[in-house]
Amino acid sequence: MANNASARKRIRQTEKRTERNRMRRSRVRTFLRKVELAIAGGDKEQAAAAFQSAQPEMQTAVTKGVLHRNTVARKMSRLSARIKALNTASA
Template structure:
């Protein structure tokens, strides 16, 4: 457990940041799930709209440090390919 005043404060800050990051990660997952459900539904138009809404949210996670840039790009790329494949 933290002993010094500085380490106690750092522990409190870490707790708050963890909560914020957890909420951000959950929000991103929700958007991803909506895209997945739209793809499963088979409607390309709905899937494109869901992907268009999810992209900025995913990249916001990158700027906030919740997710690595390459991870976000990979997810977007794979989802885009799957949405595009619905039309074929």
């Protein structure tokens, strides 16, 4: 247990930061789930729109240190390729 004021303050700060990061991560997952559902539905326009709204959320998570930049780059690349594949499959 914390024995001085500065240690107690660090515990409070860590709890706040953890909660904020949990909310950010959850928000990113929600946006990704919307993209996944649109891809599964086979609707390219809806998938592209969901992907467009998910990108800023993912980049914000990188900026805030919640996710690593390479992780987000990989996820965006794979999602983009899957959306692109929807176009060729339906055409």
